[in-house]
Amino acid sequence: MAPSPPHQDTRSRLIESAILHFAAKGYDGTGIREIAKGAKANSALVTYHFCGKEGLFLEALKAVFSRKTSPLTGLQPPLPADAPGARQAALEGLRAYLRAFITELMFCDARDPLDEAAMVLMAREMQSPSEAAAPVLMAHIEPYVTYLMACLSLLRPDLDEEALFLMGNSIQGQVLHFRNSLGIIRLLRGNPAFPEDLEKLIQHFIGFSLRGLGVPEAFPQPRN
Amino acid sequence: MAPSPPHQDTRSRLIESAILHFAAKGYDGTGIREIAKGAKANSALVTYHFCGKEGLFLEALKAVFSRKTSPLTGLQPPLPADAPGARQAALEGLRAYLRAFITELMFCDARDPLDEAAMVLMAREMQSPSEAAAPVLMAHIEPYVTYLMACLSLLRPDLDEEALFLMGNSIQGQVLHFRNSLGIIRLLRGNPAFPEDLEKLIQHFIGFSLRGLGVPEAFPQPRN
DNA sequence: TCAAGGGTTAATCACTCGTTTGAATTGGTC
DNA sequence: GACCAATTCAAACGAGTGATTAACCCTTGA
Numbered sequence: 001m002a003p004s005p006p007h008q009d010t011r012s013r014l015i016e017s018a019i020l021h022f023a024a025k026g027y028d029g030t031g032i033r034e035i036a037k038g039a040k041a042n043s044a045l046v047t048y049h050f051c052g053k054e055g056l057f058l059e060a061l062k063a064v065f066s067r068k069t070s071p072l073t074g075l076q077p078p079l080p081a082d083a084p085g086a087r088q089a090a091l092e093g094l095r096a097y098l099r100a101f102i103t104e105l106m107f108c109d110a111r112d113p114l115d116e117a118a119m120v121l122m123a124r125e126m127q128s129p130s131e132a133a134a135p136v137l138m139a140h141i142e143p144y145v146t147y148l149m150a151c152l153s154l155l156r157p158d159l160d161e162e163a164l165f166l167m168g169n170s171i172q173g174q175v176l177h178f179r180n181s182l183g184i185i186r187l188l189r190g191n192p193a194f195p196e197d198l199e200k201l202i203q204h205f206i207g208f209s210l211r212g213l214g215v216p217e218a219f220p221q222p223r224n
Numbered sequence: 225m226a227p228s229p230p231h232q233d234t235r236s237r238l239i240e241s242a243i244l245h246f247a248a249k250g251y252d253g254t255g256i257r258e259i260a261k262g263a264k265a266n267s268a269l270v271t272y273h274f275c276g277k278e279g280l281f282l283e284a285l286k287a288v289f290s291r292k293t294s295p296l297t298g299l300q301p302p303l304p305a306d307a308p309g310a311r312q313a314a315l316e317g318l319r320a321y322l323r324a325f326i327t328e329l330m331f332c333d334a335r336d337p338l339d340e341a342a343m344v345l346m347a348r349e350m351q352s353p354s355e356a357a358a359p360v361l362m363a364h365i366e367p368y369v370t371y372l373m374a375c376l377s378l379l380r381p382d383l384d385e386e387a388l389f390l391m392g393n394s395i396q397g398q399v400l401h402f403r404n405s406l407g408i409i410r411l412l413r414g415n416p417a418f419p420e421d422l423e424k425l426i427q428h429f430i431g432f433s434l435r436g437l438g439v440p441e442a443f444p445q446p447r448n
Numbered sequence: 449t450c451a452a453g454g455g456t457t458a459a460t461c462a463c464t465c466g467t468t469t470g471a472a473t474t475g476g477t478c
Numbered sequence: 479g480a481c482c483a484a485t486t487c488a489a490a491c492g493a494g495t496g497a498t499t500a501a502c503c504c505t506t507g508a
Contacts, residue, residue, distance in 0.1 A: 010486085028252035032466060042487055047467060049485095120352075126408045127351060128344070138411055145412060162419060166428045169409070170398040177397030180404065184350045185393070187362055188369060195386060204390045211443070212436035219435070219443050234455085256496065266457055271497060273455095 011049050013039040016114060018060040023117035027057055027130075054132065061125065061133050064118040065140045075100060075147065090154035091215065097148060098206050102175055103198065123180045148172070155215055171209045235273050237263040240338060242284040247341035251281055251354070278356065285349065285357050288342040289364045299324060299371065314378035315439065321371060322430050326399055327422065347404040372396070379439055395433045 017038035021030045032053055036043040050056040075096055129137050148171070152164050159167070178185070178194070185193045195201050210218030241262035245254045256277050260267040274280040299320055353361050372395070376388050383391070402409070402418070409417045419425050434442030 026250060026252055028250055031464075033464090044467080044469090044488090045486070053466060123351065127347065127404055128407050129411065134411055137408065141408065141412070163428070165413065166419075166425070167432070169402055170429070170432045173398040173401030173405075174394040175397075176405065177401045178393055180351055181397075181400065183352050184361065184365065187353065187358060188365070189389065195390075201390070204387070205394070208391070208394045208436040211438060212432040214435060214444065216444075220438065220440075255494075257494090267496085268458090268498080269456070277496065 010039065010041050010045060014041055014045065014049065014056065015060050015063050018056050019064060019114060019121060020117045022057060022060060023120040023124075026124075032056075057130075058132055058136075061121065061136055064121050065136055067115075067118055086154055090151045091210075091217065094148075094151040094155065094210070094213075095206055097151065098171075098175070098209060099202050101144070102202050102205060119179065126176070127180065152213065155213060167213055170212055174208065175205055234263065234265045234269060238265055238269065238273065238280065239284050239287050242280050243288060243338060243345060244341045246281060246284060247344040247348075250348075256280070281354075282356055282360075285345065285354075285360055288345050289360055291339075291342055310378055314375045315434075315441065318372075318375040318379065318434070318437075319430055321375065322395075322399070322433060323426050325368070326426050326429060343403065347400075350400070351404065376437065379437060391437055394436055398432065399429055 014035065017035045021035050021038060032046050033043045036046065046053060046056050050059055075093065125133055125137055148168050149164060152167050156164065156167065182193060207218060238259065241259045245259050245262060256270045257267045260270060270277060270280050274283055299317065349357055349361055369392070372392050373388060376391055380388065380391065406417060431442060
């Protein structure tokens, strides 16, 4: 029968509509009535269920961040310190990380409008986090940073913390830029703005990152 | 005496205030009365001088983009085709490009609020360009892309257009991400989020980019 | 001296905003 | 059926939106 309490229905319908509308026109550009209409609900319910527009926005953000299962699932836990083969493990860990990051986080199902909207919302929040949303954002991102930095410090033990941070920034930056600046990239290149073949993209990012990081294995052997 | 036509004064004061306010609270989050108050002017003047709020926004964007003289000034014009030393010239061109890009475009005078606001506005427009602003944006960015791609195709003549584009994206992406995501970076690392020493930053970006691109000169010599 | 016109002003327009209110409706329990 | 709390609804509230109006400087040219 799936009776499912009707109030839960409207609640989630409101959140879903909010994600779509906030992504499309921003927080200030979106009206409560608009969202309610999209959810086939009364606008007063926003206040009732979420204590107002801002509460709904926050709830929508939480939903967006927890929507995608963390790409880190399935990756080996923080690497062993200086066990034998630690370096090789870190290398594979970084490769796996980038693959997971790109596939699961960056490239959603373009045919699912809700998925698309979620990405737009996340990107916007990363660029200029709303005060209220900062904790949610941080909690979601922190594990990625930790994992990545662990790999980097194993691969380049000669670098200090600041240099490692710059490496991490450059690696993440490529991929995030690719997602966040799709707007301008599309303007410059037209559609499709990137290779249909996702694997080609992944290989590029992995190769560029490893070379940039200064991992000898990734660099073409000099002819002699 | 400095008589200076009063109408020109208010016009530019309005634009200046608009940049500050639009950057701080976005287009929809900013009211024209707020902007007018910041410019010590009457809100009706927005319509009078700019045909309305949207006109003022567009004018503010134009002002932002033409504010900074193009970092490409002073760089050698498009490189010679296959003249002798073309490769070395391209290498130096890319280094100079990155240096100019970082210093002049990415890192404004942080003590100048107007400069800061201009960057915020540009970053936002790059991520999700307003329909009306797209042409302005394109015109400003296109020369950068052209120059960069010219360097890249000389340094990696073995790559096809798509691969070159990915390289360009990765190179630009690092730097742009660094600027555009200062919000989240500050959250993760606190202040100051990046090295005080600008030169250190430049060297990192140049090194990472050249290695990532696959330029042998940039890679540490294997010990043998 | 006076009309003309661009720049500026306060006052007001019609409209939308997020929120509040109080009544109607629903589903469950006795 | 009677009761209750949770949910939904239409209607209205006050504040604020961008745009418009008509009057008012103040300089300019005849």
